[in-house]
Amino acid sequence: MGVIYVLWLRQIKRYFRSRARIIGSLGQPLLFLLSLGFGFGPVFQRAGQGNYIQFLAPGVIAMTVLFSGIFNGIELIWDRQFGFLKETLVAPVPRVTIMIGRTLGGATTSVMQGLIVSLACVIVGFRPNSVTAIGGGLVFMILIAVMFTALGTAIASVLSDFQGFQMIMNFLVMPIFFLSGALFPLMGLPRALDIIARVDPLSYGVDGLRSSMTGVSHFGLSLDFSVLSVLTVALLLVGSRLFSKIQI
Amino acid sequence: MIRIANLVKKYGEVSAVNDISLDVKAGEIFAFLGPNGAGKTTTIKMLTTLLQPTSGSIEIDGLDPIARSTEVRRRFGIVFQDPSLDQELTAYENMQLHGVLYGVPRAPRHQRTEQLLKIFELWDRRDDPVKNYSGGMKRRLEIARGFLHTPKILFLDEPTLGLDPQTRNQLWTQVKALNEQEGVTVFLTTHYMEEAERVAQRIAIIDHGRIVATGTAAELKQQTGTDSLEQAFLTLTGTSIRAESATSADAMRAMAAMWQRGRR
Numbered sequence: 001m002g003v004i005y006v007l008w009l010r011q012i013k014r015y016f017r018s019r020a021r022i023i024g025s026l027g028q029p030l031l032f033l034l035s036l037g038f039g040f041g042p043v044f045q046r047a048g049q050g051n052y053i054q055f056l057a058p059g060v061i062a063m064t065v066l067f068s069g070i071f072n073g074i075e076l077i078w079d080r081q082f083g084f085l086k087e088t089l090v091a092p093v094p095r096v097t098i099m100i101g102r103t104l105g106g107a108t109t110s111v112m113q114g115l116i117v118s119l120a121c122v123i124v125g126f127r128p129n130s131v132t133a134i135g136g137g138l139v140f141m142i143l144i145a146v147m148f149t150a151l152g153t154a155i156a157s158v159l160s161d162f163q164g165f166q167m168i169m170n171f172l173v174m175p176i177f178f179l180s181g182a183l184f185p186l187m188g189l190p191r192a193l194d195i196i197a198r199v200d201p202l203s204y205g206v207d208g209l210r211s212s213m214t215g216v217s218h219f220g221l222s223l224d225f226s227v228l229s230v231l232t233v234a235l236l237l238v239g240s241r242l243f244s245k246i247q248i
Numbered sequence: 249m250i251r252i253a254n255l256v257k258k259y260g261e262v263s264a265v266n267d268i269s270l271d272v273k274a275g276e277i278f279a280f281l282g283p284n285g286a287g288k289t290t291t292i293k294m295l296t297t298l299l300q301p302t303s304g305s306i307e308i309d310g311l312d313p314i315a316r317s318t319e320v321r322r323r324f325g326i327v328f329q330d331p332s333l334d335q336e337l338t339a340y341e342n343m344q345l346h347g348v349l350y351g352v353p354r355a356p357r358h359q360r361t362e363q364l365l366k367i368f369e370l371w372d373r374r375d376d377p378v379k380n381y382s383g384g385m386k387r388r389l390e391i392a393r394g395f396l397h398t399p400k401i402l403f404l405d406e407p408t409l410g411l412d413p414q415t416r417n418q419l420w421t422q423v424k425a426l427n428e429q430e431g432v433t434v435f436l437t438t439h440y441m442e443e444a445e446r447v448a449q450r451i452a453i454i455d456h457g458r459i460v461a462t463g464t465a466a467e468l469k470q471q472t473g474t475d476s477l478e479q480a481f482l483t484l485t486g487t488s489i490r491a492e493s494a495t496s497a498d499a500m501r502a503m504a505a506m507w508q509r510g511r512r
Contacts, residue, residue: 002348002351003348003349005348006344006345006349007345008346010334010337010345013335013336013337013341014336014337017336018336027465044365082330082331083328083330083331083332083333084332084333084334084336085332086298086328086330086332087332087333087334087346087348087349089298090296090297090298090320090321090324090326091319091349091350092318092319092321092322092349092350092351093349094318120422247298247299247300248293248299
């Protein structure tokens with residue numbers, strides 16, 4: 001337990017000490033929120049779908065948590081080449097413990113990013129249904145954060161340098177985000193897109209967030225929660241396994 | 249304390265370490281020398297549970313590093329060739345984190361951190377983030393950290409690379425003192441022959457994955473009929489420069505250097 005705690009604490013300290021990163025990573029979600037939110041707002045309204053900011057905000061929050069989570073996981077590559085990973089790998093502690101500590105720490109900071117962006121959304125005009133809605137949203141943020149930090153860690157465990165990073169961003173992370181229903185409703189999509197959206201794990205994250213915060217749901221809250229929980233546990237297991245196999 | 253028998257590590261067809269055998273006694277300072285790419289770091293990685301040998305056996309304090317890795321890990325400290333500190337944390341935090349990882353109880357953890365940081369003259373700067381440290385300070389902190397959990401063996405992989413003579417001198421004085429006080433076995437590699445001659449009781453020279461000579465500095469000089477260890481080393485390993493392939497790690501290091509310059 002002590003080990004998980006110190007490794008968690010390490011991630012938290014690193015997060016608070018790099019203010020530039022905190023602010024930098026807020027730029028993209030705010031841009032999406034403002035340009036898409038206000039840009040497409042009138043069209044969305046005319047199509048009879050209501051307030052677009054209200055629809056988009058959970059998607060942007062999910063995006064923030066997704067990117068931040070993947071990034072926290074991938075940061076392992078940095079640790080691997082510039083040192084600190086080795087210090088933990090020769091420590092007399094099971095590798096699984098190290099992976100869990102890291103992942104929980106990374107996930108916590110991703111949730112914090114998500115909360116900051118949530119606040120920004122509220123400032124721009126997003127209104128969650130109630131105070132309890134925020135609690136429900138938090139649960140989904142945590143699930144998304146742990147799932148994608150574990151995925152990032154799993155990927156970073158098999159990559160030895162950043163050369164594959166661009167590929168991961170363009171062929172995995174970006175599609176996960178764009179095809180998840182974060183930006184558009186999943187109703188009446190072409191068949192192919194509909195199938196992809198159903199396979200995309202973030203679809204359930206976005207839907208869970210949206211449904212708990214605004215009451216609008218596509219899959220239903222219980223399906224969202226089940227899919228995310230199962231996938232989170234599965235990715236934690238896969239991540240731990242790959243992390244345990246790292247040789248330097 | 250360390251016993252290696254017929255150790256082999258192959259990467260595909262290439263043997264990085266080719267059938268080496270060694271014995272390091274408890275409390276000894278042992279220098280492991282060789283040109284770049286001779287197999288020093290690969291050997292250290294196998295001794296420290298980071299890499300699995302292709303064949304051969306290793307005993308660390310009587311234990312097999314593969315089968316009983318956790319117990320073996322508790323018994324040694326290591327200073328890697330590349331820095332392995334968390335740059336965003338302070339020196340004190342790095343020490344504490346290490347202590348928790350090694351299960352050192354709270355009271356001795358603080359006490360020994362203070363003692364070691366004072367020995368290595370870092371106590372006044374303990375609350376500075378490591379990224380603000382000079383190269384020599386980082387190295388000292390890593391060595392202090394290696395001693396924190398009172399290991400039986402300390403591995404030092406080129407700990408003085410890139411340091412000025414003053415820092416190197418001070419560093420070895422402190423390591424030697426701790427070796428005498430606490431009876432830690434020290435297994436070191438270096439390219440500075442005079443350092444090996446000064447601190448190590450025995451020396452092994454490795455080349456192309458094979459051990460070409462073992463003995464005290466005097467014995468090696470006598471064996472080769474030379475009057476300095478550097479000459480003896482060159483006689484044993486030849487004067488040709490070794491081709492080292494650039495690995496992804498080198499590319500990353502270059503990138504990191506650029507990155508850091510960009511930030512300044």
